[in-house]
Amino acid sequence: MKFFDFLEFTLIDLIDIVLVALLLYYVYKLVKGTVAINIFIGIVIIYIIWKITEALQMELLSNILGKFIGVGVFALIVVFQQEIRKFLLMLGSTNLASKRNFLKYFKFNKREQFGTELDVEAVVSACEKMAQSKTGAIIVFERNNPLDFVKATGDAMNIEVTQPIIESIFYKNSPLHDGAIIVDGNYIVATRVILPVSNENTIPLRFGLRHRAAVAITEKTDALALVVSEETGQMSYIKNGEFKLFKSREELVTMLTSDLV
Numbered sequence: 727m728k729f730f731d732f733l734e735f736t737l738i739d740l741i742d743i744v745l746v747a748l749l750l751y752y753v754y755k756l757v758k759g760t761v762a763i764n765i766f767i768g769i770v771i772i773y774i775i776w777k778i779t780e781a782l783q784m785e786l787l788s789n790i791l792g793k794f795i796g797v798g799v800f801a802l803i804v805v806f807q808q809e810i811r812k813f814l815l816m817l818g819s820t821n822l823a824s825k826r827n828f829l830k831y832f833k834f835n836k837r838e839q840f841g842t843e844l845d846v847e848a849v850v851s852a853c854e855k856m857a858q859s860k861t862g863a864i865i866v867f868e869r870n871n872p873l874d875f876v877k878a879t880g881d882a883m884n885i886e887v888t889q890p891i892i893e894s895i896f897y898k899n900s901p902l903h904d905g906a907i908i909v910d911g912n913y914i915v916a917t918r919v920i921l922p923v924s925n926e927n928t929i930p931l932r933f934g935l936r937h938r939a940a941v942a943i944t945e946k947t948d949a950l951a952l953v954v955s956e957e958t959g960q961m962s963y964i965k966n967g968e969f970k971l972f973k974s975r976e977e978l979v980t981m982l983t984s985d986l987v
């Protein structure tokens with residue numbers, strides 16, 4: 727029956743479905759945890775409805791949805807500006823060619839880190855100590871997306887993470903205290919780093935440039951950030967451009983350890 731001709735299935739169709747499924751999976755991973763996920767799901771639903779109406783030869787509705795999908799490509803570039811930037815930054819990184827396994831960029835495996843596993847306890851303890859003295863600090867943890875584009879703005883470093891080292895870097899009379907530090911594995915790889923600043927209006931006014939910088943870098947890449955406020959001494963944990971709430975030191979340690987796996 728011609729009505730069921732679209733159900734003919736070949737090996738090429740199977741490969742096509744698998745590749746599309748992989749593409750959708752990694753797009754979902756990219757926007758997961760952000761407001762863009764709802765838009766992504768809505769677009770997928772509209773696309774599925776369009777293909778169903780097309781297969782059922784519902785020409786009027788199919789044409790309307792088809793026009794929407796066609797024009798929608800330009801709208802997607804605007805809506806998903808941050809996510810597209812993040813994806814292209816990941817693919818176009820100068821470090822890409824030096825990686826042994828390209829698939830690591832798509833999280834089949836965690837990329838090789840600069841050093842050993844991060845001493846989370848030392849980092850949190852240092853932040854607690856700086857919070858007590860209201861010493862401003864911003865610590866960025868590099869994950870799968872290389873941060874070479876911001877490392878270049880600061881001073882290269884190669885020193886193991888310890889509580890005294892972190893405290894001494896952000897000590898107000900230290901020549902290294904301005905800007906952020908970048909941590910890769912259990913090593914501080916850059917200090918005095920200048921980060922991009924988010925212009926997002928949803929960030930509460932009580933948060934200053936450190937928090938806006940932390941939001942921006944975690945929006946543009948998959949990095950994590952810990953910020954200590956110089957005004958209030960409050961510690962903030964930021965992931966995917968969002969503030970993650972924690973009730974205790976132990977909860978912060980657990981969250982950070984889990985996200986760095």
